[in-house]
Amino acid sequence: MIERAITVPLAFLTGVIVSITLCSAGPYLIALVYIGKLVFLNSIFLFLIYNAIFVFPLVVILVTMSVAKEYVRVMRRKRKGIVRVLSLLEGILLIVLAIYLLISE
């Protein structure tokens, strides 16, 4: 049920809503003041760079997660014990991050 609920359009919508509402925009607004004073083409160039840097850690995490998931898939066949520890760690990480997300606002 939830599997079907997580779709590509929903992920896109989430990304958009998170971007226009969340608190991450402070440094961006200051940077915009500097960028806004440049010639239009240069400012476009800087926007592309800024946003590339902004999403870079997300890309790194995504790649790391993909590799880790493949690794876990291979490990699962071999050793159940390690997978158990990994699942436990992952669950705890998820809980800690979710709590942090809730209280940080």
Add this chain to the structure above:
Amino acid sequence: MISLLSLSIGGLILICELLFPGLQYKPVPLIEVFIDGRSRLVITGYFDVDYLKGLFVRLPGSGLLVVSSEERVVTDEGLIAKLSELFTNPEGMFGEVEERALVEVLPVVVSYALVNSINSCTFLVFIVLLLIASHLVGRRRMGLISATFILAVYFTYLLIGLNLVRIVGTYSVVGYAIASLGLLLGFITVLNALRKGEGCSA
């Protein structure tokens, strides 16, 4: 030459960074009181009239009194001068940038981007979303969904930059929903791992 954002917003943010460094929410309303051409008092937030009148009576002899949830006196003359400049002419602070070349602005912008990229809510939401997706759907689907999220963030930020989309500036229900779902799945995973020796299978 096209100015992409109302500069007074940048001025306001800079004032907040100087007065209240590290504060997540920008304090509004923000009032600065000048007496005899000198900046003497900064008030942010809502107070009753008697309290505000009292402030003028017990204004310190020198320095700048900053009133928010607490009261403190700023004595750094350089800071006071900068604040006065920002309050009277918010655009003046950035005026000198105009003549600068791209290479001079680049390091400033890149450092802001670095700070923003590591310490951000978007970062947290993404990790929680990714962990949720990794549990519920296959590896390929997880990649697709996450890439979509990243692209959405990228383009929305681009549109914000081009002043085509306004920032709403409130914390969204989406953030809470994702955090709650993450909490739930986290507990299920931990419980499953403890009981059966494996987490939510995907």
